[in-house]
Amino acid sequence: MxxxxxxxxxxxxxxxxxxxxxxxxxxxxxxxxxxxxxAAVVYDSTTLTPDEDxxxxxxxxxxxxxWPYRGPVIxxxxxxxxxPVGNAEGQDPSEDRLKALLPGTDLVPVERSGVNIRTTAxxxxxxxxMLDLTNPLTAGMITVLEGRAAASGTEITLSRKAMTRTxxxxxxxxxxxxxxxxxxxxxxxxxxxxxxxxLVALPGTFDHADRSWLVTTPIDWAKVKELNKLGIAVxxxxxxxxxxxxxxxxxxxxxxxxxxxxxxxxxxxxxVLEMSLLAGSALAVGARRRxxxxxxxxxxxxxxxxxxx
Amino acid sequence: xxxLELRDVHRVHGxxxxxxxxxxxxSFTVEPGELVAVMGPSGxxxxxxxxxxxxxxxxxxxxxxxxxxxxxxxxxxxxxxWRRKRIGYVFQDLNLIASLTAAENVALPLDLDGVRKxxxxxxxxxxxxxxxxxxxxxxxxxxxxxxQRVAIARALIGERRLVLADEPxxxxxxxxxxxxxxxxxxxxxxxxxxxxxxxxxxxxAWADRVIFLRDGTVVDVSQRDQPxxxxxxx
Numbered sequence: 139m140x141x142x143x144x145x146x147x148x149x150x151x152x153x154x155x156x157x158x159x160x161x162x163x164x165x166x167x168x169x170x171x172x173x174x175x176x177a178a179v180v181y182d183s184t185t186l187t188p189d190e191d192x193x194x195x196x197x198x199x200x201x202x203x204x205w206p207y208r209g210p211v212i213x214x215x216x217x218x219x220x221x222p223v224g225n226a227e228g229q230d231p232s233e234d235r236l237k238a239l240l241p242g243t244d245l246v247p248v249e250r251s252g253v254n255i256r257t258t259a260x261x262x263x264x265x266x267x268m269l270d271l272t273n274p275l276t277a278g279m280i281t282v283l284e285g286r287a288a289a290s291g292t293e294i295t296l297s298r299k300a301m302t303r304t305x306x307x308x309x310x311x312x313x314x315x316x317x318x319x320x321x322x323x324x325x326x327x328x329x330x331x332x333x334x335x336x337l338v339a340l341p342g343t344f345d346h347a348d349r350s351w352l353v354t355t356p357i358d359w360a361k362v363k364e365l366n367k368l369g370i371a372v373x374x375x376x377x378x379x380x381x382x383x384x385x386x387x388x389x390x391x392x393x394x395x396x397x398x399x400x401x402x403x404x405x406x407x408x409x410v411l412e413m414s415l416l417a418g419s420a421l422a423v424g425a426r427r428r429x430x431x432x433x434x435x436x437x438x439x440x441x442x443x444x445x446x447x
Numbered sequence: 448x449x450x451l452e453l454r455d456v457h458r459v460h461g462x463x464x465x466x467x468x469x470x471x472x473x474s475f476t477v478e479p480g481e482l483v484a485v486m487g488p489s490g491x492x493x494x495x496x497x498x499x500x501x502x503x504x505x506x507x508x509x510x511x512x513x514x515x516x517x518x519x520x521x522x523x524x525x526x527x528x529w530r531r532k533r534i535g536y537v538f539q540d541l542n543l544i545a546s547l548t549a550a551e552n553v554a555l556p557l558d559l560d561g562v563r564k565x566x567x568x569x570x571x572x573x574x575x576x577x578x579x580x581x582x583x584x585x586x587x588x589x590x591x592x593x594x595q596r597v598a599i600a601r602a603l604i605g606e607r608r609l610v611l612a613d614e615p616x617x618x619x620x621x622x623x624x625x626x627x628x629x630x631x632x633x634x635x636x637x638x639x640x641x642x643x644x645x646x647x648x649x650x651x652a653w654a655d656r657v658i659f660l661r662d663g664t665v666v667d668v669s670q671r672d673q674p675x676x677x678x679x680x681x
Contacts, residue, residue, distance in 0.1 A: 144558040151546035431544050438556050439531025
């Protein structure tokens with residue numbers, strides 16, 4: 139530490155004397171640092187914690203379950219998308235059978251669809267989510283910004299973009315292309331899709347394209363795999379919090395996980411390389427211009443660490 | 448105690464067909480109170496000798512001892528500390544760090560060593576080279592001669608007793624050069640030891656002994672009591 143005071147004094151004087159060079163050096167060091175900081179902040183801001191992710195996808199329920207196929211399926215732990223891997227020879231999905239498979243659970247339906255609505259410019263397509271926003275299990279999936287949630291089959295809530303496209307107002311109406319009219323009772327926001335044209339209604343209001351259920355019993359990965367054999371896909375809060383070991387994953391998905399890790403390593407490596415190149419250049423700019431001073435300090439007795447400082 | 452001793456020092460630059468014997472079996476000693484001049488044509492090995500004596504370079508074979516310690520036995524860190532405490536350099540020009548004042552330049556070896564009150568010692572050292580009142584001047588506010596005097600003050604600050612001077616008057620006019628050499632001589636007379644590399648026989652005449660180098664070999668040594676030899680080149 140002995141040489142630091144002298145080294146810092148020289149560095150400070152040189153920095154004040156050569157402001158342009160100092161600015162260049164600072165920029166060369168700060169640019170990669172700022173870029174990585176920005177990337178880290180963006181990544182952190184857009185990466186949900188398991189709790190945040192769970193709230194958006196399944197509210198306060200323990201799992202979101204769908205039954206898209208009559209034969210065995212496979213899935214990734216954090217996705218409710220299932221891939222069939224066998225013949226569709228099982229029984230048809232039904233809410234009663236699902237209840238039997240998950241004893242003691244409540245099932246709250248969550249449906250998705252799409253509908254053509256009359257807009258200020260004619261007719262446009264809107265996404266439809268059908269769930270009971272008054273049910274505490276759905277808390278966090280969709281936010282009611284103004285008004286209230288739909289309470290009957292003739293009421294509806296709209297996203298801001300849907301409000302704009304239809305020209306509707308709270309208390310006003312929206313009409314589908316086929317002539318059904320709904321009273322707009324609220325303005326909603328989907329946390330993941332702020333810019334979507336979305337209508338939210340109670341289940342059964344429209345024909346659904348797909349249907350899931352919020353369930354109230356915890357489901358671990360072993361149970362998920364058991365249900366997969368019947369064609370059931372599960373997004374489980376328990377699994378999101380405690381992901382299974384790589385050895386317990388379906389082998390079809392193991393490679394993709396490793397690829398993701400490889401890409402992360404590659405990105406991190408490139409970031410380090412970029413920082414080294416720019417920061418190295420910054421140091422080289424200073425060292426090259428001050429070669430004589432550094433040699434002099436060395437001849438006087440400056441240790442290598444002092445010159446580096 | 449002998450301040451500087453070179454024992455059969457060889458220094459080869461490069462390898463194979465391109466190898467150059469910069470120094471080829473050089474041996475000599477420098478005692479306290481002795482000023483030794485090293486003369487020789489360009490490429491004779493003068494600067495190499497000085498670099499080896501100061502631990503800035505290592506011999507291919509042989510030994511360089513300062514105050515009885517072989518520099519080859521020291522680590523890089525120890526060598527740096529050795530230079531801070533024992534060896535002072537004076538170069539031909541550009542001896543001072545432009546962003547430091549005269550006092551800060553002189554105090555630099557002490558600051559690097561973590562010595563407190565280095566400023567006071569630096570001011571005293573400047574006073575000894577007749578530079579009272581110059582402590583806060585930057586190098587570009589001083590003449591070449593004044594800068595060399597600052598360099599000599601720095602070379603001998605603290606416990607340093609060995610000055611290695613490489614053409615210290617090369618960038619000065621003859622009168623200023625003489626002033627600098629007189630100062631160096633007075634420091635040596637006060638107990639320091641110095642090695643002075645020079646091309647100029649008149650400057651070498653300030654020395655107690657002159658070592659003539661040619662092709663890396665000592666070809667002659669003249670004593671001060673042989674002034675006619677000092678003023679003639681071999």
